[in-house]
Amino acid sequence: xxxxxxxxxxxxxxxxxxxxxxxxxxxxxxxxxxxxxxxxxxxxxxxxxxxxxxxxxxxxxxxxxxxxxxxxxxxxxxxxxxxxxxxxxxxxxxxxxxxxxxxxxxxxxxxxxxxxxxxxxxxxxxxxxxxxxxxxxxxxxxxxxxxxxxxxxxxxxxxxxxxxxxxxxxxxxxxxxxxxxxxxxxxxxxxxxxxxxxxxxxxxxxxxxxxxxxxxxxxxxxxxxxxxxxxxxxxxxxxxxxxxxxxxxxxxxxxxxxxxxxxxxxxxxxxxxxxxxxxxxxxxxxxxxxxxxxxxxxxxxxxxxxxxxxxxxxxxxxxxxxxxxxxxxxxxxxxxxxxxxxxxxxxxxxxxxxxxxxxxxxxxxxxxxxxxxxxxxxxxxxxxxxxxxxxxxxxxxxxxxxxxxxxxxxxxxxxxxxxxxxxxxxxxxxxxxxxxxxxxxxxxxxxxxxxxxxxxxxxxxxxxxxxxxxxxxxx
Amino acid sequence: xxxxxxxxxxxxxxxxxxxxxxxxxxxxxxxxxxxxxxxxxxxxxxxxxxxxxxxxxxxxxxxxxxxxxxxxxxxxxxxxxxxxxxxxxxxxxxxxxx
Numbered sequence: 001x002x003x004x005x006x007x008x009x010x011x012x013x014x015x016x017x018x019x020x021x022x023x024x025x026x027x028x029x030x031x032x033x034x035x036x037x038x039x040x041x042x043x044x045x046x047x048x049x050x051x052x053x054x055x056x057x058x059x060x061x062x063x064x065x066x067x068x069x070x071x072x073x074x075x076x077x078x079x080x081x082x083x084x085x086x087x088x089x090x091x092x093x094x095x096x097x098x099x100x101x102x103x104x105x106x107x108x109x110x111x112x113x114x115x116x117x118x119x120x121x122x123x124x125x126x127x128x129x130x131x132x133x134x135x136x137x138x139x140x141x142x143x144x145x146x147x148x149x150x151x152x153x154x155x156x157x158x159x160x161x162x163x164x165x166x167x168x169x170x171x172x173x174x175x176x177x178x179x180x181x182x183x184x185x186x187x188x189x190x191x192x193x194x195x196x197x198x199x200x201x202x203x204x205x206x207x208x209x210x211x212x213x214x215x216x217x218x219x220x221x222x223x224x225x226x227x228x229x230x231x232x233x234x235x236x237x238x239x240x241x242x243x244x245x246x247x248x249x250x251x252x253x254x255x256x257x258x259x260x261x262x263x264x265x266x267x268x269x270x271x272x273x274x275x276x277x278x279x280x281x282x283x284x285x286x287x288x289x290x291x292x293x294x295x296x297x298x299x300x301x302x303x304x305x306x307x308x309x310x311x312x313x314x315x316x317x318x319x320x321x322x323x324x325x326x327x328x329x330x331x332x333x334x335x336x337x338x339x340x341x342x343x344x345x346x347x348x349x350x351x352x353x354x355x356x357x358x359x360x361x362x363x364x365x366x367x368x369x370x371x372x373x374x375x376x377x378x379x380x381x382x383x384x385x386x387x388x389x390x391x392x393x394x395x396x397x398x399x400x401x402x403x404x405x406x407x408x409x410x411x412x413x414x415x416x417x418x419x420x421x422x423x424x425x426x427x428x429x430x431x432x433x434x435x436x437x438x439x440x441x442x443x444x445x446x447x448x449x450x451x452x453x454x455x456x457x458x459x460x461x462x463x464x465x466x467x468x469x470x471x472x473x474x475x
Numbered sequence: 476x477x478x479x480x481x482x483x484x485x486x487x488x489x490x491x492x493x494x495x496x497x498x499x500x501x502x503x504x505x506x507x508x509x510x511x512x513x514x515x516x517x518x519x520x521x522x523x524x525x526x527x528x529x530x531x532x533x534x535x536x537x538x539x540x541x542x543x544x545x546x547x548x549x550x551x552x553x554x555x556x557x558x559x560x561x562x563x564x565x566x567x568x569x570x571x572x573x
Contacts, residue, residue: 103553239537297522303515314492321493323568328559334569335493343495351494352504355485356511358492369515376521413507414514 002029004166009075009223012169016074017067023058023074027051027118030076034120034167041143043152043161045081046089047121054118061116070115072230077112078123078162078171083214084203085109085119092205093127093137093155096320096327096345106203107235108172108214115230120168124158127347128317129179129207131155132419135410136349143406146188147446150403153183153419159217160187170218170227176207177305178398178423180215181435185398185451188437190224190468191217193423195458196430197242199228200235208312211305211427221436221468228461245459253463257283257454258293258391265299266421269401271441272450276397279438279452282474283467293387293394297379301425304380306417307360307373314357320345352413377428384429388457393467396422398435398451402443426455434464436471479509 002021015021031051038044048054058074079085082092084102091097105113126136134142134157142157144150145165152161156173160183163171173180175193184191192215199214206212216227234243257280268276280290322328322341329340346354360369387394400421409416426433438452452471456464485505489496496504551564558566 100557103550103557236539300518300521303517304521306511306515307518318493322559323566324554325557326559334571337569338493339490339495342493346494348500348503351489351496351500352507354492354494355488355504356508358488359480359508359512362488362491368519372518372521373515376518379521414510417511 002026004029004033007169008220009072009169009218009226010220012075013071016062017069023055023062023118024052026074027055027076027120030120030167030169033165037145037165037167040148041145041161041165041167042140043123043142043145043158043165043167044078044121045091045124045139045158048088048119051118051120054116058116058118071226072112072115072117074116074118076118076120076169078120078159078168079109080156080159080171080173081122081125082129082174082205083109083172084205085122088122090122090205091139092129093125093139094345094347094350095138096341097205097325098138098327100326102203104203106214107200107237107241108231109203110235111200111231111233112172123156123162123171126155126157126349128205128313128350129155129174129176130313130349130353132178132182132416133404133406133409134158134161134183135406136347138347141406144186144403147403147448149405150448151186151406151408153186153399153403155179156183156191156217160184160189160191163187163189163217163219170216170223172214172227172231173217174204174207175213175215175423175427176211177309177427178420180217181398181423181433181451181453182419184217184435185437185449185453186403188449189217189219190221190437191215191435192224192228192461192464193426193433194228194232194461195432197240198232198432198459198461200233200238200241202235202237206316208309209316210312211309221434221465221472224434225461225465253392253466255288256391257288257290257467258387258394259290260295260298260387260394260396261292262295262299263396267400268397269441272397272400272402275439275441275450276395276452279471279474280395283471286470286474288467288470291391293390295380295383295387295425297376298383298425298428300376301380301428302417302421304373304376304428305420305424306356307369308377310353310357311361311370312357314354314361317346317350317354349413380425381429384425384431384455385457392456392463394455396453396455398422398453402441402448402450422453431458432456432461432464434468436468437475438471439475480505480512
C-alpha cells in the first residue's frame, strides 16, 4: 500500500528508481483514491481509459534507463479541461464543447509527454476559466477536499482539488487572473503562474490571451519547480513564448521582501493578515529583510483587469459559432444558428463577460474603457519594474479571505471578482507569482489553509522558488 | 460619469455578440453590468504618464519564413471530425445569401 498523503514527485521518483514500487502500482493507488473521493469532490470530469498503458510504458522506460529516465517519468498528473491532449475530450467546463475532441497536443503537453508521465484524467474547472470558486462548471461544482462545504477556489478548482485529495501528484492549471494561485491557496498546496511567455499557450483554450498562462500545482515548491522546468520554453506555435529571456536580469539577491503599500487600502480578513505578518516574521528569522514598497496605481489592477479581460474574451470566444466544432443549435437562418448555439452553449458568466467585453470595445466606450485600461496597465507594469529595484520579491496574502462557503458569492458577480484582487496585479504586469501554504485559520471550529503569494521580476521564477522554499521550511 | 446601461442597449450588445438571453438573464445582467461598470470606472483616476512598454516585457515582432507547408489534406479528417455538419470535405452551414 503506497502512502499517498506525504508523497511528493521527488520522493516518488526515488521510489520508482529504487524499485520500491512501479509506475503501475502508483497509478493503481491513485485510481483507487480517485474512485473513493471523486464522487464527493468532483475534481475529475473523466479518468482516461489508457492510464494503465501509459504506466506500463513509463515502467519500461524506468527499467531501461534507471536514473537517466526523464524527471517526471511515471508521475501521475491531472490536467485542466482547457488544455488540449490530442484525441481526448477538452470541454473547457462548457456545454458548447461537451463532445469536442482535441485535434492536437498543447505545447505544454507536448513537452510533458517527452517525460512519459501518466495523464490520469481531465480536471473540472469554471466554464471557460471564468470564476473563482469552481461553482460555474457546466458539469457540477467542485468541493474543497479540506472542507466539503467550501469552495476549492477557481477557476483551476478541479486540478487543485485533485492534488489536495491525493488524486494526483501534480496538475496543470491555467492562470489568467489568479486561477492557479487562488485555488492552490484554498486547497493548501503550491501553485505557480509563470512569467507571461514562459510556457506556451498553444493548445490552451484562450480566455484573455495577453494574460493567460499555464501553471503547475503540486504539494511542494520543489515539485512545482520540476513541472515548471518540464513545460517551459519556446514553442514556435506561440509567438509570445520564449526560451531565453529577452532581457537579462541576474542582479545579486539582497534577501529583501517588499510589501506593497496598497495592502493597507484593501479589505483583508484579519486572520489572513495576521497569518501573513507571521509568515514574514518567520522569513526575517531566516535572514530576509522586509520593507514597504510603493505601487500607487496597482490598487486599480482589478478594475483594469475587468475591462481588458472581457474585451479579449469576447474576441476569443467569437470562434464558438457552431460551424467548425462544438455544439450547433439549429435556428431559422445562419444568424439565428449563431445566436441559438451561443445562447444554449454558454453559461451565464460566460455570456456576462462576452457582452461586457463587447460593451467596452464598442465605438462609444472604447476610449473611456479599453484604451484607458491599456494605458493604465502600462503604468502598473512600470511600477512593478521600479519596485523590483528595491526588493527581490513582493509578498502579499494570496487571497483576501480564507476559503469561502459554496454559494456564498454566486449571486453577486462583483463580490466573486474581488476574490482575485491580490492575484490579478501579477497578470497585469506579466510577472511570475507563486502561492505557498502559510498556515491555517480557524473557521467553524476547523482549520482552513491560507497562502502567501510571492511576486518576482520578469523571468525570475528562480527567485520565487528560493523564497518559497525558505517560507516552506520556516513553517 | 458613465451612463448606466438600459435594456435596449443591452439587447443591442447581445445581438452584436450573437448571444440569445432569457428575459431573466437580461434583467440580471443589466444590474450586474451597472455594478461592474461603476467599479471599473475607478481607472479614470490612474495617472497614465508612463507611455512605455509594459505588461509582457519588450514588444517585438515575431516573424517566420513563409515556407515548408504541410502536405495538403493531412489534417482534414481529424479537423472535419469535429464539425457539427459537413458535406464531402466541407463544413456545411445554412445559406448565407438570402
